Amino acid sequence: MLVLGIDPGTASTGYGLVTARGSRLRAVEHGVIETRAGVALELRLAQIHARVAELLERHRPDVLAIEELYFGANVQTAFAVGQARGVVLLAAGQRGLPARSYTPQQVKSAVCGSGRAAKDQVGRMVARLLGLAAAPTPDHAADALAVAVAELNRAPLSALAAAVPRPTPARRSSPAPGGGPSDGGPPGGGSPAGRGVSAATLTRARAGGAAR
Numbered sequence: 001m002l003v004l005g006i007d008p009g010t011a012s013t014g015y016g017l018v019t020a021r022g023s024r025l026r027a028v029e030h031g032v033i034e035t036r037a038g039v040a041l042e043l044r045l046a047q048i049h050a051r052v053a054e055l056l057e058r059h060r061p062d063v064l065a066i067e068e069l070y071f072g073a074n075v076q077t078a079f080a081v082g083q084a085r086g087v088v089l090l091a092a093g094q095r096g097l098p099a100r101s102y103t104p105q106q107v108k109s110a111v112c113g114s115g116r117a118a119k120d121q122v123g124r125m126v127a128r129l130l131g132l133a134a135a136p137t138p139d140h141a142a143d144a145l146a147v148a149v150a151e152l153n154r155a156p157l158s159a160l161a162a163a164v165p166r167p168t169p170a171r172r173s174s175p176a177p178g179g180g181p182s183d184g185g186p187p188g189g190g191s192p193a194g195r196g197v198s199a200a201t202l203t204r205a206r207a208g209g210a211a212r
Contacts (some may be wrong), residue, residue: 005148014140
């Protein structure tokens with residue numbers, strides 16, 4: 001399975017491709033898509049879209065994993081990240097590629113076992129998990145690889161959940177033609193005895209039997 005991880009941003013969008021063969025993870029390629037300040041925003045977003053599209057065409061990953069918007073950031077940064085996320089998701093959608101989002105806390109938990117791990121700790125753990133000699137640089141590339149690792153850690157659990165059979169809901173029987181109850185009630189139009197005998201007739205029969 002091959003995953004393209006993305007750490008979005010208008011100035012710098014990190015990307016990292018990670019493949020899984022059994023339990024072994026391996027980094028295929030990573031880097032950063034950079035755009036120049038002062039260039040019109042629409043041109044910067046077009047550049048990000050084109051570069052991501054090129055990665056998708058060249059590597060044909062099975063899924064795209066992207067970091068979710070971090071609402072703790074200031075408004076200007078949040079807008080920039082959201083715009084970059086949009087064009088990345090557009091590139092995936094144009095190719096029918098599934099895309100999944102992970103919060104920074106989910107990524108840190110998947111890589112380090114704690115959602116409060118420091119950025120340098122994430123880099124070191126990514127290197128260890130992928131068999132790299134040193135933590136990937138720059139940080140955006142390391143974060144993108146971490147997002148891909150989060151997706152690969154999630155995939156076996158998703159497959160297991162999909163394989164578990166779901167209970168079949170109980171079927172409700174249709175009301176009998178005679179208007180009797182439909183749930184647990186006897187057939188034959190609601191007769192307690194199931195033979196069309198009325199409740200009054202049964203009461204009289206029980207009374208007669210007691211008298212004898």
